[in-house]
Each structure stands twice: as C-alpha cells, then as structure tokens.
Amino acid sequence: MLIPSTAAPSCLVDNDWVCAEYFRTRSGILTDALVQHIWITVVSVLLGLALAFPLALLARRYRRLEGIVVGATTAIYTIPSLALFALLLPFTGLTPATVIIGLALYSLTILVRNIIEGLKSVPPDVRESALGMGYGRTRMLFGVELPLALPTIMAGLRVAFVSTVALATVGSIVGYGGLGNLLLQAVDSQFKAQVLAAGALCVVLAVTFDVLLVGAQRVLTPWTRTRTTS
C-alpha cells in the first residue's frame, strides 16, 4: 500500500521509523486523525467536568454521599479502558459516544476528587467573612469558593486532559481513537513511520493541553502569582 511507483530509494519503501516523506504524503490523514483526537478529548473532559460538578456539590452537601461518590468513581477508574468501551458497546454501538462516555467517566473520577478537595481547602474564615458581608449560597459558591478552589480544580483538569489524550487511542477499537486509529492500522501494515508519528503527536498534544491549562490558570488566578504556583 505504501510503495511508490518510482524506484528511487525512499524511507517509505525501507519502512524506516523516521520518515519525512511520510509527513509530506500523509499530512491529510494525520490532520484528520489529530482533529478527531482533539475533539474527542475536549468533549470527554468537558462532559466529565459537567458531571463532576453536581456530584462534588452533592457530596459536600450530604457528607454520607462523599464516600459513595468517591468509591464508585474509583471503581470505574479501576476498569481497563478496552473493557469499559466494550461494556458500553451494547448501549452506544460503534459510535463516538462509546469512547466519549468511557473517557468522561475516567475524567469524572479525577475531577470529583479535586473539586471536593478544592472546596474543602477554602479557609473557614473566608467563608465567615463572605457570610457576614451578606453573600448568599450561590454567590458564595461562584464568587468566593470556586475561585479559591480553582488551583486544585485546574490541577485535576491538567491530569484529566493529559491522561485522556493517552487513553483516547484505545477508542480505535470502535473506530474513534483519533491518532489511535493510525496506530491500529499499523498493527497489520507494520508501518513504523506511522507508529512513531502518531505516538509522538499524542505526546505533543498532551503537552500542548498541559501548557494551555497552565496558561489559563495564570490568567484566571492572578492572586496566586505572587506566591508559588504549582
């Protein structure tokens, strides 16, 4: 499938690991896979975040629920991705939903824990002051507690994005694995340049998400900049 008609020596013919010609001739395939990888990752983590928020707030409101929420999400976290996607298959079939729901469940585990921890880290004095100033429950949450919990929540988001980028490759089993689709093709074709390119792009994508989130955190929490940021 990769042999060009010309007899000129080529790294594609030799099946080299590093091959500039691969990037030239397959830039379209690579871009499509990368775009799919990005949207699956972003949608999954955002869905996880949307589920994690109410769960974390419930766990805070009703202390008994905290153990159940953390325990149940940890149990999901223990299930290997290939098995989790396979278990979702009878419900969602060979669609992006299978991958997105699975990845969202993993993100949920990380995010619920970090949101609970972040809200717990808000000093009681601060809460008292806000109460004294006449803050209601909603205004307290969005105006005081969430901003102070933001560094912990952002730390969770960073872990969620980086691990979701890596896990999304397994989604190729149902045809929606982004760069993982290229890896799965290479199992049969033994196409080394494709394996190295797709693998390296995954790492680059993970690092890019991480850098963007660190930047976003600096913008969102200017007050932490004078102290040490982590």
Add this chain to the structure above:
Amino acid sequence: MDTHEDHVVIGAIWAWYADPANWQGEDGVMNRLIEHGLLTVTATIVAAAIGLPLAIWLGHVGKGGLLAVNVTNVGRAVPTFAVLLLLALGPIGSSYFGPYGRAGLATLVALVLFALPPIVTNAYVGMREVDRDVVEAARGMGMASGQVLREVEIPLALPLILTGLRLAVVQVWATATIAAMVAGPGLGRIVTLGFVRQDVAMIVGGALVIAVVALLLEVVLVVVQGFVDPVARARRRAAPAPRRAIVTEPA
C-alpha cells in the same frame, strides 16, 4: 436500545459463558486468564526489583525528587498502545515468548515500564515523608546509616511502598489488556477477537471478566495491605488517619 434487545444481549452473554468451548483452547478464557495473570505477576516483580531499590536509595540520600515526580508525569502522557506497538515492531519483535504468548517479551517490557512510576513515586515519597526528627533520633542513638535505613526509614515508609505496589498491580492488569490490540497475549484478546467476529456476546463476555478481576484485585489488595502494613495495624488500635496516595492512570 429497547428492553427486548437488552434481553437478547444478556441472554447471548449468558449463553457465551455457558458454552465450554469458550473456556478451552488457546483463545479460551482459562488460557487468557492464566496468560494475563502471569504477565501481571512477572511485570510487577521485575518492576519492584528495579524500582524499589532505586526509590529507597534516592529517598534515603534525599536526591532525585524531580526524577520521581517526572517519571509519573511522563508515564501519564505516553499512550500504552503506542509503546506496545513501538516495542512489538522494534527489535524485541512479536514472536511467542514461553507461557506469555505472542509478543510476550514486548508486552512484558511495556508492562514493567508502566509499573515503574507508581512504585518509584510512592516509595520515594514514603521515604521522604519519614519524620526527620525520628531519623535524627535514631542517628543520635548511634545507629549506622544502613541500620537507620533498615530499622527506621523502610518500616515507616512501608505504607506508601505497599500502596505503590498495589497501584502497580492494578495498573499492570489494565495495561496488559491493551496488549491484545497489538495482537499480543492476555484477556483483551477475547475482546479484540470479538470485534473481528462482530460477536457482541464475546466482546462483553470478555470485558466483564477483565473488569470483575480488576475490581477484585483492587479490593483484595486493599485488604491484604491492611494486614501486612505494620503502621496500619498499629493505627487500627489508635485513631485512624488517611495517608496520601498517588493515584495512577487507567490504561
């Protein structure tokens, strides 16, 4: 999907488990379960043999903290699938390797690589979190460096060392599943073969075995850890206090 179809799927999965042919032979559940178990045990032992001495020594001399933390971050960003494929297509190759099945050696190397971060990071943090005053006191009593390490630091770091080993086992079990996507060994093979045959009962049947054993491993290891860990045993009599654990990634 309506309830009628749900019944069909559940019935088909039941029928799949009931068929003895699905338990026997190279592709049968028993063979794949043994392969998966052997891979998990071997990879964890090898990773512990490499990672524990390294982390304990680094923690003892108080160096390499950056390495211990970065090893986890890098491990998180690199897809298991890509590493398995790189190793299988690379010099290690994907030939049969004893009881470990096809691409056995490439799979073992990948599993050891992914077992190292939880083992190294937890053991290192465990060693560094040992109360410096206790170490000073031990030195003051005239204990030699090696004696402090063996009789003070390692016993006090044991809870996190054990946590690291437990997380590594669960991590390796999960990672070994992905080996099947590279035509490797293990229970994941039942799932991938099910996809090839477009057999939903086989896919879900295989996945359930993988998931149930993963959950059992986690629960059993938490219980075992409670019995082995001297600090936890002592704490059960006193006030219980949770310890910080470094979680790993699903794979």
